[in-house]
Amino acid sequence: MTTPRVERSPILEQIAADFAQRVESSNGHANPELHALRRQAFDEFQRLGIPTVRHEEWKYTNLFPLLAKGFHLPPHRTELPSLDAVLAPLRRWGRVVPLLDGQLLPHQDEPDLLQPLSEALRDQRWFERLGRLAPFEGNAIVAWNAAFFAGGFVLRVTNERTEPVVAVSVLDGRAGNVAVHERHLLEVAPGASLVLVLVQRVLGEGEALLNQVLEGWIGENASLTLVLVQDAPQTAHAITTHELELARSARLELITVSIGGGFLRNMPAARLVGEGADAQLYGLTLADGSMLVDHHTTVEHRVAHCTSNELYKAILDGRSTGVFNGKILVQPNAQKTSAYQANRNIVLSSRATINTKPQLEIFANDVRCTHGCTVGRLDREALFYLRSRGLSKQEAEALLLAAFAEEITAKVPIESLRTDLNAHIEHLLHADELA
């Protein structure tokens, strides 16, 4: 795919200045290999430019109004703000791991569970993995991340872990708009299992853009449940790239719940490289106001006898925009593949938009692959039935919409998180603008 050349824009100038100041100035102090990699990544980013709506993958999602807000790299920090108020409500979901502007904060217990990325990269085995699943070549967002990432973690699980890990990306917007590039590596060793929750919080009044890239390896017979919770106020924006590789008989459940935030673009990819692997991707969008939620999923079947399933649902109100682009790639060797995809949308307002596109690229001949998409309003018969029992129109709508949404939240394996999400959804559905 060719990328249209982007004229020099003030946004790019700003990013170049940031790079010169922040990254080039660290030359000599930093890991030389890493420094070289950042340099290459930045060159690639400059070559590609920021994707415009002329780029097929960004047709419905315009980055420029977002970037025009003007985001700066986080300032040098002299003291840590207190995160207690932000983190306390999340502790009931699992073991909280806070990151402040990308930097992994010291956590008292389980020091072996996570390592700051900068430390881990001194180990050649981890360094070699960086960019293996998410290479920056040809990908402006990943290149931007690779040039700038600060902090991040390496998480390796070798047992059947029962307590979920909740990684909280706290972005400090107290001094103005901030952009944070987080980079994470994840390994679920053969036979091990992990439930990982990723969530974003913003401090202060400024707007915050998180560009998060995670590369994860799920080993033989291992299992990963990744829950992406996007429930922050509209000053929180995120571009996420989650590249996950599944070995033989590995299992992935990815649940993305996008019910808050301003601009959200999620690009999860499940690459099934070992026979018998299974990937389940679920997504929920509940958008109002001028929110934009874009789920760009990729499921790649590289070998035979794998299964995948996708269910993405959206409720759109106000002037919100929803995008679902579901790519299923079945490579020539991937015979006996079974792949399903469904996208269900309810549009409540005439000013809301949904763009939905299945993208099936099948190069094997013995596969079962289906997809379906619906866009509609609420079922009139069901509404009348509920009203005929005494529920107001608004209550009946909220009840039906909550039921629609809860099909996705029901997949979240952490009861307290599920309860919190459902309560949040119910609150939103009873708010004035929706329903």
Place this chain on the structure above:
Amino acid sequence: MAEPILRIRNLHARVGETEILRGVNLDVYPGQVHAIMGPNGSGKSTLAAVLAGREDYEVTEGEVLFDGKNLLEMDPEERAREGLFLAFQYPVEIPGVSTATFLKTALNELRKHRGQEPLDAMEFMNLMRERAALVKIDPTFFSRSVNEGFSGGEKKRNEIFQLAMLEPRLAILDETDSGLDIDALKIVADGVNALRSPERAFLVITHYQRLLNYIVPDVVHVLYRGRIIKTGPKELALELEAKGYEWVTETDEVAL
């Protein structure tokens, strides 16, 4: 005699350009069970739908008073809160909404309207168990989605269960007997009979006389081409069964 619960005067209703109800008159008093019979297409289900407030029908003429209030200007939910209940001919499946959540929301809405406190979880569960027993509904239904995957008989029993929970002033049963085998029919009828009371009235809409062996009406009406053309005691239903609808419709043709 007391004031009627339901008073219908010269009711005309149409869907699109087709006039379906063409001047219905009916008075239903507390404690009474009225049966409305008639051949297919005579307007029986339309009458039920218009009374419940379905939006597809346009009332062009006439008046309906419910406990003295103008029923036709109320929203469906207001009618329910005032004590009108329609047991649907085709109960709707509502995936993801449990019967318990649904009924609790509905019942508390009705209680609020009556100026009563909402029931707490324990009181509500006890009430559900008690009323479910009336129509032999298993408590496992409570956590299942409303009507989802229910058999025809289960759906109809669920309608009567809701009736028992919501305790309406007037219950309209729209072809509740259709699709029921004899055992299910008896269960439904027993449930309805247990709910008969001096304050409550029933409007039982049916094509067949069979149901009326079990729910014995005080008055039987024959609806034909959008009008009630004959009214009589319960024996009228038996006579219709024996002679067929032609017996009344033919005389009506002459009258028209």
